[in-house]
Amino acid sequence: xxxxxxxxxxxxxxxxxxxxxxxxxxxxxxxxxxxxxxxxxxxxxxxxxxxxxxxxxxxxxxxxxxxxxxxxxxxxxxxxxxxxxxxxxxxxxxxxxxxxxxxxxxxxxxxxxxxxxxxxxxxxxxxxxxxxxxxxxxxxxxxxxxxxxxxxxxxxxxxxxxxxxxxxxxxxxxxxxxxxxxxxxxxxxxxxxxxxxxxxxxxxxxxxxxxxxxxxxxxxxxx
Numbered sequence: 726x727x728x729x730x731x732x733x734x735x736x737x738x739x740x741x742x743x744x745x746x747x748x749x750x751x752x753x754x755x756x757x758x759x760x761x762x763x764x765x766x767x768x769x770x771x772x773x774x775x776x777x778x779x780x781x782x783x784x785x786x787x788x789x790x791x792x793x794x795x796x797x798x799x800x801x802x803x804x805x806x807x808x809x810x811x812x813x814x815x816x817x818x819x820x821x822x823x824x825x826x827x828x829x830x831x832x833x834x835x836x837x838x839x840x841x842x843x844x845x846x847x848x849x850x851x852x853x854x855x856x857x858x859x860x861x862x863x864x865x866x867x868x869x870x871x872x873x874x875x876x877x878x879x880x881x882x883x884x885x886x887x888x889x890x891x892x893x894x895x896x897x898x899x900x901x902x903x904x905x906x907x908x909x910x911x912x913x914x915x916x917x918x919x920x921x922x923x924x925x926x927x928x929x930x931x932x933x934x935x936x937x938x939x940x941x942x943x944x945x946x947x948x
Contacts, residue, residue, distance in 0.1 A: 734829040736816050740941040741824030747939060755940065756826070758930045759838070760813055761800045765924050767811065767834045768803045769903035769910070780806045785910040796923040837900070838931065839942035844900045845932040852898035852925070859891050859922045866915060888914040895921050899928050 739759075741747065767773075768781045784802050804812070813830040828835075845852050866884065892914060896904040901921065911917045934940045 734814075735832050736827045736829050737832055737835045738943065739826045739828070740943070741820055741826065742938050742941065743820070743822050743824055745938045747820060751934075751939065754930070755934055756815075758927050760804070762838050762841075762924065762927050762931060763813055763830065763834050764800055764803045764807055765920075765927075766837050766901075766903070767807055767831060769906050770834070777806065777808060782910055796920075799920075835942075836944060837902075838928075839944040841899045841901070841928050842932050842935050842942055843944060844898065845928060846935065848898060849932070852895075852929075855891070855895045855898045856922060856925050856929075859895050859918055859925075862887060862891055863915070863918060863922070885914060888918055892918050892921055895925060899925055 768784075773781070781803065784799075784806050788799055788802065811831050813828045816827040816829050818826050866888075892904060892908075895901075895918070901924065904917070904921070907917045907920060908914060911920065931940075931942070935942065
């Protein structure tokens with residue numbers, strides 16, 4: 726559900742059922758994971774203003790993918806590209822009969838997160854299988870690259886097609902609608918698959934909170 730706060734910003738209320746206890750670790754893991762998913766979806770929204778899209782394109786183009794940099798670092802880079810007015814801001818938090826976390830943010834992005842969680846709930850086994858296939862494929866490509874003892878092994882046409890098909894399957898399982906935009910920014914389907922797999926892992930965490938009854942994420946027809 727939504728309401729207006731004092732600054733007239735739309736507020737998204739994440740429900741916290743009082744039947745399940747939260748730990749201090751939950752207060753760290755859930756908001757951090759939610760923000761990372763939000764950032765990734767926001768930055769790949771094709772309806773963004775051109776100025777924001779250019780900044781995000783530069784983030785993808787300038788990130789040193791071949792090094793030992795973590796995805797966490799990249800999420801932080803993307804976060805700085807989100808306009809301050811669109812970054813999630815805590816408006817209130819309450820844990821009792823019923824509980825909630827209220828965030829001022831872009832409601833369309835929040836709805837996309839809720840939709841993905843719902844899709845994973847309805848096809849958890851299929852999504853897990855798609856992710857497993859993605860992990861095996863990425864591992865196989867990495868192994869080939871090591872055997873060739875070169876930084877970049879030229880992918881065969883068949884491999885590229887397999888990577889793209891795996892991207893399509895994983896994106897479908899989690900309702901990720903900006904895959905073409907991701908491909909345009911990474912300019913490499915293997916990098917797209919790595920990013921999509923990282924996004925799936927975070928969406929899976931949000932799904933686990935939903936599955937355990939610790940949160941309820943209102944979807945588009947409820948906000």
